[in-house]
Amino acid sequence: MKLPPVHMPVVEWPARTIEDWRMLIEKGARMAAATGKGDAFEAMLARLREMASTGRFEGLPALLKRRLTARALTWLWLNDEVIGRRLFSARLLTVLVEAQPPRLTRITLQQLAQFYFRRFDKLDEHEGLREQLEQVLLQQLQLLPEPRVSGPQADPLVTLKRDGHWLLPLDGPVQLVGQVRDSGHELGATFAALGLQGFDDGRYGDICRAHFYLETLRGLSPGEYDPVLDELQKPSVAKAPYEGERRIGHIALEILIDRAGQEPGDAWLNFILNLAGDPRISRNSQNYREWWQFLGEERVQKVRGWLSKEDLRLFLQAVEQYGIETQNDDLQRMFPARKQFLEGLFKLKLIRNTRLLLGGRAQHSVNRILGKEVKTTFARMDGKMNDKAVIYLDCGDFHLVEGSHSFKIWVYLASPGEALRSYERSSFSHADLTTAIPQAYKRLYPSLPYDAFTHHPPLSWQNRVFSFLAENGIALDIEQLLNRSDYQPYLRKFGMPVVNAKRTVVPPLRQADSPVEPARKHGGRAGAITVSAPQGPQGTTDSRATPAQDPVVPRAVTSAPVGRGTQQHDPVVPRSVSSSEVSAPAAAPPMLVNEGLLAGLKPSALTILRYFVDNPGDKVRYAANVFGVDAREINQMLYGPLKDLCARDEQFGWTVNEAARLALEALDEQEGA
Template identity: 35%
Template sequence: MTLRLPPIGLQIPRAWSESSERRWAQLASSAHDLQGSASASGVANYAEVLRPPLRRGDTGTVSQLLTSAGAVRALAWLWTEVDGDCADSISVDLLGEFERASGAISRLAMQHLFRVYFMRFDELDDLPADQGGAAILDTLGALLANQAALRSRSPLAGTRAPRTERDGPFALAQAIRQGGADPARAIAAAGLASYEGGRYLELVRQHLFLEELRTLPLGAEQPVLGEIRNPATHRKPHLRGRMLGHAALEILIDRADHSYPGDAWRDAVLDVAGDPRLTYHESYATWWPVLGSEREDRVASWLARADLQIFLDVLARYSEEAGIQGMSRMLPPRKRMLEGLIDLGIVRRSRLYVGDDVRRFARQASLAASANLTGSQYSQRALLYLDCGEFHIIEGSHNTQLWTYLDVPSSRIIDPTRRRFYYEELTSELASGFVRRWQATMGTAQGTGHLGIRHAGLWQAKFLEFLAHHGIAVNPEALLSRADYQQLRQRHGLPWVNPDGRPVALESEDTRGTA
């Protein structure tokens, strides 16, 4: 026999959707706020008694007043006031009194303390040192963890991530990424939805953003790069006084290591931090000292590629337009050598010096750190300076020699505030001045410290032999075409690197002789 029940007249709801779960979390948050308001009205009298000593910073008097659960709850509530004049009175000493005065803290007081923790988080580190400074957050986190262990229902229950540890936001972000969960649902599942808009969840989202950068294919052009360029994103406060942009650029630069990641990553870094060679710009002081000199040099080496491309374009254009016999044969060896130096990863800095005609046809964005060659007779010329660490070169278009130096030729030529040079200042006059300074420091026995090479025959052999004679090893195969490499081996032999060829200053020789 089948029992037939009358219809109940109610629509049975389907399973909750994701949006329903979010609305429920919002309702729960509103309920907590209402409960907090009721609690506040219930402890108003205690709060008014506590305010005067809190304003004075009289911790001793406040401790004496914490004789009841109501007073303890009132103190916790005062710390949650967003614009209250007692919100910053939280201290390590008061947190210690807080726990001793109440033992097992009431549920309402715990809710207030959780709100302080998750809404303010590392912002508490900015409080005065005499209140505890950075120790306030750690003390509050330990207090909450200990109290939560006594209760089965808390934002900590059933979660693995150390929610009240300093690395809690990072741990939660990693758990979300590894589990492939929707961030909003994961945050709600962790019991943290009611703290939306607080510093803790802001850091969770920042770490999710940084984790996306860490997994981005090297050199890939993705929408996340556009987010980095947005000042509203890269200027957000991150950790230890740094901005989110600092952490993001560290990831991009470090992932590229000493290789070139491509124009997309390069341009993203430059849009945020600016050209590291322009040390006089305001953006330099904001970004590059924090990122460090090693990263600064890496990005400067990326920019050397752009400088080199402009230089090679000038050579190619001159070769085509001048129609000088043999010029077309001179371009590939220069291109191979200069690109080889950059591919070896030894180029740290570069600077272009261009005539007016070159500047007109080159892309302006690539010439931010360049200087002008003065004089109409040099309007179609370009010079390229490369800092290769152990040596420095200046290569030129047209019939300019290759100038090689064993030290910085002159601080003037790399000064970003100097924007105009005569051609001779970068060639013959520069060499003469360098020889005087070199021999004054190193003595005449160690030569002139530089070499000018005309582009005739296998001119690269002279360049490699000069470096090898002074103890500098550079892989010839990286700088020569296959045919030129074979010619070098057969006619000249591979250069022998003199282990005792490194230049030593006169002062160092004197010191070693008396040691």
């Protein structure tokens, strides 16, 4: 049987009826709030407030034997922060429990539990008070009888009796958030399901939400900004407990530092510095002990490495701005070359650590220009260094101290003592940088060379630095350290530095009684680089980490003459050549190739070309050692007649292009016929 559809009548309630219901709801809420708060309760509240104001508590132990007093006292603890603080103590908590045998009433116990959730870790402002209250709650909950009737909503005391052993301890928020995350529910819904509505409005709930913030951090892309970063910077969140002595802020720092690569991005770096400050400070400082000592040395060093770029930026900013403000033409003219040199070291990933030193005037200039953007710490300089800026750079295999104005660039093969590396010292003078620190270096490494160069004339100071390092077996990609407009003029004037095959070994630290002046090695006239072994202890390997272009012992053919810079090893090219073939004797004019891609090339150039055909990717110094000639002669050919036939790769190796290789094969076949 098919029945007609049922149309439910739509009833419009009169406005008067709706208003009556609203008034009933409000009345019910007032009655619920006033439950147990009759005239006697209000009188007891007034009496307790008077005791707190006057400090006279003589009659309180006797009053606490009454259920009404216990309920009023815990109500004040929960709802009146000022009076509650005066009335709450470990002694009074003990007296309350002892005065209420066999157990606290349900209302008193629930108020006490809410008070615990609201204050939570803040209870530890009085040592041991949180743990004492936790134990009181656990003991009282176990004395609570099972409810005879269960309602539609969960009973908070029943929940705490069942789960209080893991909810109430200091790591309770971690445990709760873990369960919420695993179940896929929301935090507020979980509190409601446990019957703990209203228990999440204090510190316990804040800490739970902070743990959710940490989960958000774990899901961010490296360097990505999120409003949760602002929340985690708030002291109430950052200093919330996590586990043991570690705080939420410690875990947030660990997450970001571990997930960031070489470039953390401005958002993450600003968060780290705003929360924990610059780690390049004394280990005894309060900020270091509060934050950085919990993160481990590896993370500290990683952040210090990030801040090297910031130091470099501030140094260059100080130098550039001072030159502009003082209209110092010489300083402005020298600035681009210094900037390229220092930024090139950073791009080559050679800089491991830095230390920025600013004179008073330089510091004022930086602060005035950048204002609150300046978050890094720096050492101060006084006296004649008042208007200057200096930066110390630890580049692993060598160390630099570079300064503004007429301050020389100092080059060391090892760390020049602890003064610049240690953050315990915060001020330096001109004498420290030019006398005391070099003397400390001499005491530590009596036979290890160092040097200092003025920044004049242009290109010469870079050549002196490159030459000093090359003589001691350290290779640099000089193209990255010179402005594009300076690179070719530099090559024409000085050529490529010849890197000594034997690295100068840094000896173990020693403290000499009578310091010996180390050899200050110079390259003679500009561009003249010797390939002889450097002074001091030497070896073919160095225990320290080497840069990307490690010096390699050169290879040579057995039939090559054992001349300058050559050694006898297994052959690496199929034919024997001599230095006379490369240098092309002047007495007999060489025969030139008359046609094709190789037209006009001398036999010496063809010999070099054949070498790189047979040994693609080899470096210039290998070829120079094989032929027993200066590397400059090889470079002159590669950058001269062979420049369109060969290409240099990122590792400074040379390869003959395909067209030239085929042309050379055709020429060899023609000559063989």
